[in-house]
Amino acid sequence: MPNNKLHSRNIVLTALASVVALALGLACSGGPSGPAQGSPEWYMQAARENFAIPDYAKTIEQLSEAMGAEGEIGTTAMLWHSVTTAGLARGYSELGSAFMEGIEANEARAADFQNFVNDYRRRTRINAIEFSEGVGKIQALIQAQPSVSLDFPLPPGNDSVSPVLTSVRSGTNAETQIAGMEGQTLTRGIFSVLSDLTGGKSAEDLTSIAETGTIEATSDEIAFGVSRILLDISTMFDREGINDPRVRGHVLGMAEKWVEPYLEDEDSEAVEEFKFDLENERRDIEGKRRIAKE
Secondary structure (H helix, E strand, O other), rough: OOOHHHHHHHHHHHHHHHHHHHHHHHHHHHHOOOOOOOOOOHHHHHHHHOOOOOOOOHHHHEEEEEOOOHHHHHHHHHHHHHHHHHHHHHHHHHHHHHHHHHHHHHHHHHHHHHHHHHHHHHHHHHHHHHHOOOHHHHHHHHOOOOOEEEOOOOOOOOOOOOOHHHHOOOOOOHHHHHHHHHHHHHHHHHHHHHHOOOOOOOHHHHHHHHHHEEEEEEEEHHHHHHHHHHHHHHHHHOOOOOOOHHHHHHHHHHHHHHHHHHOOOOOHHHHHHHHHHHHHHHHHHHOOOOOOOO
16 A cells, blocks of 8 residues: 655655756746846946935946947937036035135134045046046037937936035034035036036926936037036136146146137127137136136
């Protein structure tokens, strides 16, 4: 007679084996899987996750890895990287200037505030130079097509000025709120760069467009925006800022080349404002007094 207990045990073991085999099969062939680690897609996914936190430094690292990919991924990573580095340069420059104003307003805070100034200027320099060195890729892109898709996430939040930054300018101690102030100011910088590259669209406009589709910019808008960003970077290296005449002169020359096709457009308020700022930057480099706005 068959051993019923042994027979039952064999049935149970067989069933368990079938379940394990089915699970392994699904894991190997039918289950969902993300991008392969180290692939351009993987770096782009990681960049999106860190951008949303926001961890902008990590985002730049990951976009740098994805920029080497061919096709749409490489192009998107390059544009996103350029916007982020330019935005961080502006944000850190604004932070450094605020702490310098704080020193002037309250000399008792000079020692503590100067440490922030030095760190922010170092970060401004890194991001400003990284953006400037990459504009050749932007130029190649816009020469090949009439418009560009800025198909990447917007920074979280808005472009408002942090109230803590305002208190810093008055010399108020704000050490416990530095992180939030930094994040908001860097986000503000990124939005300002996107505005320049899209013909002056506000953060609200950009957010509204992104909610329903992809932000588009003409090649002319991109080119003029790059010239505006380069001119601003030039001023970051002036005597009152980073104080590097060599970099300042080089970046100013780049700005002049980028804007040259648009200087004859006297009907454009943005062009006229650019020409005014450009002339003042030239005068300051030459040691001449700046022209006041009427």
